């Protein structure tokens with residue numbers, strides 16, 4: 134069935150909750166392992182019905198945030214998902230304390246119980262209203278960015294549509310495009326900073342209600358980090374600082390020489406080659422045709438997967454007005470269908486999406502019959518193993534997309550993987566600062582980011598654009614934003 138034919142209907146919450154509660158009561162009272170197994174299946178299916186509708190809504194809403202119907206539906210899930218979470222936590226509690234736990238564990242594996250245990254640490258009924266508020270703040274943020282219309286030389290651009298100009302061969306165009314973008318952020322700085330500030334304080338309140346000192350440990354539990362802690366993460370950051378930052382700095386030095394620029398400004402950072410950045414050599418349809426050829430040749434399994442995605446219209450790839458920014462992969466359990474969302478804009482990033490997000494989608498497609506909601510995805514960070522591996526598995530086919538630019542693409546892609554590490558740990562260290570100091574003012578947060586940036590991104594010269602610095606900080610709010618949509 135094609136995505137367009139998936140029936141959307143708002144879940145009737147009263148009967149949904151009554152049914153869920155009835156199953157939970159039966160599960161608790163069950164007198165045999167077999168009986169619990171049957172109820173387990175029923176609960177699974179019921180949860181999938183809600184997730185299916187919520188995820189269809191998420192896709193439709195993010196494709197066009199101006200659509201009033203799905204905006205209202207999105208608000209509905211912001212409001213109801215916390216109470217579904219409450220029921221699922223009740224289920225986890227019953228699972229962990231089941232008389233038949235040993236047998237259940239043998240059947241479903243220990244990981245389910247690890248997830249259940251972590252999940253219980255993230256919820257109490259007393260935070261229900263706070264979670265609704267948290268969802269709302271997230272939605273507000275998505276809308277601000279989706280609504281961007283940026284003036285550049287007399288034309289209006291969305292944020293993703295501006296990217297090719299920001300990496301133009303002409304330095305003046307790069308500078309003007311970047312200035313236009315940061316002016317947009319400047320206009321919305323107050324609104325976004327407010328959302329961020331509210332979110333931080335709200336999370337502090339939630340953490341305290343759950344008995345944590347601050348949001349850090351709660352954040353770790355939400356991300357299902359079951360086998361490493363903040364001390365280990367701090368050590369990893371230290372290693373990146375010691376070993377990777379010097380390599381990154383060398384790469385930026387090489388970049389300066391290549392593009393013939395003495396001072397690498399923020400508007401030069403993503404301009405990698407004097408002859409221009411590598412670009413896919415055709416339209417979005419042409420890209421998809423070539424991706425189909427690539428996945429056919431890569432393996433039988435990827436061939437079946439990509440055919441499924443294409444034939445069922447499970448991708449919305451091209452940037453357009455009103456569409457949420459960024460890219461994601463989603464799973465719609467009732468139809469056992471992954472969905473890929475992206476903002477093609479004619480840059481090499483278009484191919485990154487078709488390898489990265491398709492890596493996620495191929496993983497979840499391969500897990501679609503696993504029979505357990507908790508196992509459709511691995512935990513959040515483990516998800517990236519699949520997506521990033523796919524980026525590299527597909528290297529032998531890059532000529533299909535980049536022709537004479539293939540070597541440039543491979544160089545930029547591989548060095549990009551290294552350059553990301555200092556940036557990624559800078560974001561991580563910043564988030565630790567923010568949630569350890571929830572009362573810090575926006576100015577203090579900005580100061581903290583500048584210091585962290587000096588440590589991990591010493592090549593960066595931000596002298597002449599204050600909003601560039603600021604937005605980098607505000608953009609951090611994003612990192613937790615999509616977590617809520619994956620699992621209920």
Ligand SMILES: [Zn+2]
Pocket residue numbers: 489493516517520
């Ligand atoms: Zn990913």
